[in-house]
Amino acid sequence: MDTRPSLDPAIAEVRLAVRAALAGLAPGDAVVVALSGGADSLALTAAAAFEAPKLGVRAVAVTVDHGLQQGSADAAALAADRAAALGIEARVVRVDVGADGGPEASARAARYAALAAEASAIDARAVLVGHTLDDQAETVLLGLARGSGAASLQGMAPAGELTSGIALLRPLLGVRRGITRAACLAQRVEPWEDPHNADRRFARVRVREAVLPVLEAELGPGIAEALARTALQLREDAAAFDEMIHETIEDIVEHAEAGISVSVAALAANPAALRHRIIRRVVAAEFGASLTRTQTLEVARLVTDWSGQGPIDLPGCRVRRAGGRLEFTAS
Template sequence: MGDALAQAGFPRKVLVACSGGPDSLALAAVAAYFARRGHVDGHPVSVGAVVVDHQLQEGSGQVAAITAEVLADLGLAPVDVRTVTVSGERMGPEAAAREARHAALEAAAAEHGADAVLLGHTLDDQAEQVLLGLARGSGTRSLAGMRPARTAAGGTVLLRPFLGLRRADTEEICGVEELEPWHDPTNTDPAFARSRTRVEVLPHLEDKLGPGVAESLARTASILQLDADYLEDVAESTYASLVEWNGAEAGLPEEALRALAPAIRFRVLAKAAAAVGGQQPSYRRLVAAEALLRRHGSAGPVQLPGGVAVYRLSLAELEGLGRQEGGGTGPREAARCGKLVFRPQKRPAK
């Protein structure tokens, strides 16, 4: 735990996110030990907890209340119970629950002045994350899995001190501390891909390929995190040097884009889409946008998620459009040529 807090600069106040399950309850017990000491490696620290009730199961409120009592008995303070409403209109149920949970954790951290939130993800969770990414055909960023430390959108630092521990280790900690964790029934529900990965896929791989598969998958994530960070830094600086703005539109010079390595080019295109208000495009959509660079004349638009259209326009066609509209082609219009242009689309009023 000391290493995790060191990554965040030894925050003075932290909250443990606890569902009552073995992983987060074990984390709470370890954090309570340091709370009683009052410091980590000589750095003062106080530890509280937050329990998020997703209201997705009957009796979830009672589980949250019992968990809060256990956390208070461990000596954590404050213990905050947050009730959230999960809406799956824009995404799947797992993603919607995660979004609601993280919003609640950030709100709790802000209210209580906590510098960081501790999450109980283990090495097994990391291995499952990598397997799911492989099954979905994801890229480097997804296969890099969960980070030991990251800063959420609202500025709260999220720490995962247990990414090097197996799930069996957290269950052992609970046993030693005489804690009775709650076991979420959705963790073994075959309706969820993550549950099937946990209960069926990973054990099958361990059986057929030998022990150590989970550790190897987690090690793969650690290696890819280094690669992903490097590519992200290069893409960010490249995008900043290339982007040209025309009002709300972002333009990227075609010639410069063609000269980029594909790994950087795709990332730069995704950054341009995000800059005009779009969402992370799928690989297939990025391929469609990138293909505009190999066409002649007018091309597009290619629609990207989040209401973004990307297109390219030749000078000849732009001049033709100007004549049709009774005008000419001025320097500003001509400057749009030779670029991929990312344009936010107007969304219909509700």
């Protein structure tokens, strides 16, 4: 009879998720694990400390001290100490947070820039962050509130590119927040409670503490999982659309003297959803600008409801109908 103690289910679930994320790495590769000290990132770090050596991968925990609250340096040092106790190399990086885009966006930009710099310094292939299924559900609800279409409901991708040659991986995107807390408890590592996570000035905190609990109470359990599934399905749809758009653009876009031109007949032959995405993609790719829905619809009217109206000024460019083509030129 096997008398070995059984592995706690929460620890097993987190380790399995991290093992899958590291599967694409080779012996000798390195990864950075983003460690805030909270339960999610601490459980992630513990799992990486266990799984990475088995694959011959070097894992380094990096804690970013944003300096936005009293005692932040002590909290960062404590997180690094806990990582070291788990058997993983640990570093602390202090960053200056600007004011562009609000405190949340500025802190996030500074954090990811620091993580990318640390990853480059150790020639890491990837950075692992601890976003959970609950974070995904909150992101989808916040996107729904913005009302900016399917793109804002896709949530966070399990894998993407942080910077050239360095992947951004979210191994715990299918793991509930309660599981990460249980994993920390089972391993007797105490997470740090960030005061900002209880500050209701932030929309995400209000979603976490008020909106999602009400939805669960009124509509029944499983709301977070349903929102996460929605994000995944929309990401799959978006990938299919992207492939269709890429193929279509190759056929209908031509370079013009001062920009590019697009066939009106070809645009008109496509469904509205695809037509609008083509218009936005053309402007983004050629002129580096993003169009609002109102601007997109105004351009689309040059295709579907043209009565001789003149050029339209857009961010970074101007578009006009000339015969059977839309001409986009730099403004």
